[in-house]
Amino acid sequence: VPADPDMYRENLQAIKARLMKEHRFQLTPADQESIDFIYRIFFDTGSVFGYSASFFGGYGATYADLMTATDQQGQARSYLATEENFQTVRDLERKNLIIPVVGDFAGSKALRNVARYLKDHGAIVTAFYTSNVEQYLFQQGDDWRHFLTSVSAFPMDPLSTFIRSSHFAFGDALPPRQFNRGRFIQLLSPMAEVVKAFNSGQLTSYEDLIRLSK
Template identity: 35%
Template structure:
C-alpha cells in the first residue's frame, strides 16, 4: 500500500510538469513565428510642441540673419526699474531675443517668425548652446573660428576681449564642417526634429554666412542694397544700455549660462508663425494658460509696420488681445520714424526701441485709435530716458 501510494504520488507530480513543458515549447515556437512590429521612435516633447504651435510660413523681404536694431539695449534699464521678470517671453527674429530673454529670465520663451528659416536658425543656435561650455566656445562655434587656447581661460573675459579674440582668429573650414555635422546630429537626434535635405541646405547657408563674414555680417534685404548701412554683428555685441553697460547675452557668463540651461530644458521654442495668422499666437496663448503662466514681454520688433501695410493689423491686435497677460505685461517695439524722429530717438540710432503696456495697446486698439504706423509708435509709450 505504501509503495502504491508512493508510485501514485510520483505520477501526480510528473504529469503537470510534462504539460507545462509542452506549453512552454509551443509558446516559444509561436513567438518565433510571430512577425515583429516595428517600434516607432519616441518623438521628444520639444519637437512635438514646435509642430503643434507652428503654422504655414510666408515670405519676408530679408534674411534677418542678425538684427538691424542697434539701440535694442536702450530699454533694458527701464525693464529693470519696472521689475519685469519671469512669466513667458514671446519674440521675433534672430539673436537679439537672447539678450531680452537673459534680462527678463522667463520660464519659457517662444520665438515666432513668419520665415521658416528663422526656426532653422534657432535650432542651429540651440545646438551651439548644447555644444559650447562658455561664451568663448559659443562664439568660436558660431563663427567657425576655433580657439587656440583653453576655453576656460576666457570664462570671465569681457565682451570686448571676446570680440578681439574672434577678430584675431581666422576661420577654419574643417571646424565649419564639423560644427555643422554635430549640429545636424543634435537637431535630429537629441532634439528629435526631422530635417529635410532642403532644411540642411538652408542651415548650411546660414552657418556659412557667419563663417565667411565673421563679425562683419549684417542685415541685408533681398530686393536691393540697403540705402542705410545697418550695424555689424560686432557693433551689436559691443552695444550698451543707457548707462554704458554692455548687456548683450554674450557680455556676461551668467547670462549665457542661464540661456544654456533654458535651452537644455527645451524652454526656448522656435515657432513658424504669422503674427496676424489664425494659429501660432493663439496656440501659444492656450499653451501659456495651460502652464498657469502669463506673457510678461512680447517683443514685436517693427512687424506692425508691415501688418498695417497689408491690412492685417486688426488680426494681429486680436491675437494680442487673446494672450494671457497682467497689468505689468509689456510690448517691446522697434519704431522707424521715416523722417519724423520719435521723442525717444537717440542721435545716431535710426531705429528707436520703445516700451508699452500690453493692456494700453489693447485699450487703444479697441477704441479705434490705431489707424497709421505713426499712431502705433506715438500714441502711447513708456519713457525710458
C-alpha cells in the same frame, strides 16, 4: 581669431546631429541646406556679419555691434555680455526651452495657440518683440486688427511689454518723421495699454501705435 575649417565642419555636423538624432526633427534636404547656408555666413564673416539691404543704405548693425551694445544706462545686456548671461542662454538651449514659433502675425493659429499655452500653464507674457512687422500689418487691410485681436488673448500684467523697432521719430504734437536712410530706434509700450486703446477704438493707425511707445 582665424576661422578654422575643421572646427566649422565638426560644429555643423554636431548641429544637425543634435536636431535630427537627439530632438528627432525630420529635417528635409532643403532644411539642411538652409542650415549650411546660414552657418557658412557666420564662418565667412565672423563678428562683422550684419543685416545687409541696399535700400537701408548699409546702416544695419553687425553681430559685434549687437553683442556689445549698451542700454541707456551704459550696461551691456546681450547674452555674450557676461559669463552668467551666456550660461543662462546655453542652459535654456540645452534643455530645449527656447522654442521657435513660425506663423503669421495676422493669422488665426500661431499667436492664439501661444496665448492658450500660456493660460494653460498659468504663465504671462513678459515681453513681445515685434521688430517692425506692425508697420506692414497696418499697410495690409485688416491685418493689424487680426494681430491685435490675437494679442488681446494673451495673459498679461502691467509689466508685459511690446518691444518694437521703428524708423520713425515723433514729437508730442508732430506726426512721425522717418529717419534718413532707414536707421532704426527701439521703442517700448505696455501691452495692456495697446490692447486697451485697440478695444476702445483709439488705436486705428500705425501713427497711433508709435505714439503709445516711448
